[in-house]
Amino acid sequence: MKYQAPKGVSEYFPPRSSWFEHVIWKLEESALAANYRFIETPIFEDTELFARGVGETTDVVTKEMYTFEDRGGRSITLRPEGTAGVIRSIIENGLDRGQLPVKVFYSGPFFRAERPQAGRYRQFFQFGIEAVGVDDPALDAEVISVAHLAFQKLGLTDYQIQINSLGDKESRNIHREDLLSFIRKANFDQETIDRAEKNPLRIFDDKRGEVQEKIKNAPLLSQFLSSESKIKFEQVKSNLDKLQIPYLVNERLVRGLDYYTGTTFEFVHNRLGAQATICGGGRYDGLMETLGGQALSGIGFGLGIDRTLLAMESEGIELKDRQYVDIYIIPISDTAKNLALEMAVNCRRGGFVADVAFGNRGLKGSMKAADKMATHFVLVLGDDELSSGSGRLKRMSDGEEFSVSLTSLVDELRAIL
RNA sequence: GUGGGCGUAGCUCAGCUGGUAGAGCACCCGGUUGUGGUCCGGGAUGUCGCGGGUUCGACCCCCGUCGCUCACCCCA
Structure with a gap:
């Protein structure tokens, strides 16, 4: 065979491509039903946008970006996630100067230069929504409900919603020091320590058994939350209760992108392999400011379309070819x-x-x-x-x-x- | 970047302890002149990933290489 697709990309061709379309349509339908409006931002952006937005120390930025120089010598990067570009567009086009919250959704290809595996691709498709400008726990619940509704429309049942609160900056800083000193005392290998120095929270995400064993008694962020953060988190939970959306509080839930604060959540599917998160997101308090905008809070999620399709297949959901x-x-x-x-x-x-x-x-x-x-x-x-x-x-x-x-x-x- | 598994027809795979390839599905043609689904008959298709080695002889053994895949780190 002379030519084959680049490593780690997913392709959708008939008849499976019609299931792919169907998933996107249901997602859009759910977002539109909650009055989110469509936004289409560029597939590539100034490298600096992602470096600043996503966080200089994150794995995404340090080793997973497709970065190249354009003919004018500018550093360009294929978007590895959706939020930074959307926020940039909101600021640049002044959307945040109108009515708040700004509620938008997007959908398209994203790129990360990682080793591919089941459910993880170098080019993958993501759907996402962002609600910017209002810091209201009810909005946090709404964002979660949009993803939940979409999954229900698609017929998915075997997944769980995990939520956590990362608190505000102050709570996090105090916890960070405490957790770091705990980790330093627990004699880990050098690589693990180095990683922890950058963002100690990540240690909770480590899948190695011996690591999990050692951090069993590590100080959790929940013990350091300010009373304001606690109240907000409680409100998010009671909102979800009222919506009859089942969730699980996972105090060890952390996310790999630096901008998250407050509410974070993940939809984890039970029949997928190692890459089982079909949707993840949370609130980001400092991002607008970091990218040069007003100090407005925001919340959103990114939802993996490829993984959603895999999840549906794993549940045996019958996908019919829509073409006739x-x-x-x-x-x-x-x-x-x-x-x-x-x-x-x-x-x-x-x-x-x-x-x-x-x-x-x-x-x-x-x-x-x-x-x-x-x-x-x-x-x-x-x-x-x-x-x-x-x-x-x-x-x-x-x-x-x-x-x-x-x-x-x-x-x-x-x-x- | 690290580790495991695998590379045989378009797809899913079989091929015993080495004797130069098969099945199912799909595809095409036919079962009389202008009507599908079932059934029956027939047919095409492979440099057995690539290169080298061992051997009288290798799809099967050894080495290398490329590719795919799963997992780790991390993420959708």
Whole structure:
């Protein structure tokens, strides 16, 4: 094979591509139902935006970005996540100077230069929403509810929502020192310590058993939360209760991006491999300011479309191919060929899905083709039809035939479909 | 960056302790002249990832290489 797709990218082609479309549509539907508006930002941005926004010490920034120089010598990076670009756009276009909160959703490809594995790709598709400018626990709950509703529309059931509060800056700083000294005393290997020095919270995410054992008694952030943070977190939880959205408080839940503060959450699917987080997000208090905007809080989530599809498949959710053909026209003489496409185009103008048996497969072969592509009606065009000006529409579901006039085919279709 | 597994027809895979390749599905044609789904018959398809070595002989053994895949770190 001469060419193959670059390592670690996912491709969606028929029929699976129609499930992919379906997932995106349900996600959009859920966001629109909550009055989020569509935003489309560039796939590449100034490298500095991500470095500042996502955080200089994060793995994403230090080793996972696709960065290159453009012809003008500027450093450009393919977006590794969605929030930084959206916030940049909100600031640049002054959306935060109108009514608040600004509620937007986005969808598209993202890029990270990592070693691929199940559910993790170098180019992956993410859907996300952001609500900027209002710091209200009810909004935190709403954001979670949007993802939850979407997953329910898709038929997913075997997942859990984990939530935690990372508190405000002050609470975090005190905890950080305490946790760091705990880690320093626990004699870890050098690599683990180095990582912890950058962001000690990450140690909670370490999957190695011996590490988990050692941090069993590590000080948790929840013990350091300011009373204000605690109250907000309680409100988020009681809001979720009222919405009857089940969740699990996971005090060790941390996220790999530096901008998160306050409420954080993850939707974790139970039947996926190591990469089981199908949606993750949280509140970010300092991000707007960091990127040069007003000091406004925001909250949002990123939702993995590839992983969602995998999750649906793991639950055995039946995904039907949505493509169908209303009318399939089979010309069986040379003179009929010219007319066939013309009639098909007319049907399309009339709002129907119409296709033609191109090439020379013969009648039988064309009938088989019609059968395979979920065709409602077939019209055979031969010399008889051309001379009489009428034909028989065959309904594939039961074989019944309807005689129709060729010149008023669209109307006839409307009448029987 | 580190470690494990795997590379045989379009797809999923079989191939016993080494004797130069098979199944199912899919695909195409046919079962008489212009009507599909089932059934029956027939057919095409592989440099057995690539390179080297051992051997009379390698898909099967050894080495290298490339690719895929899963996992670690981390994330959607």
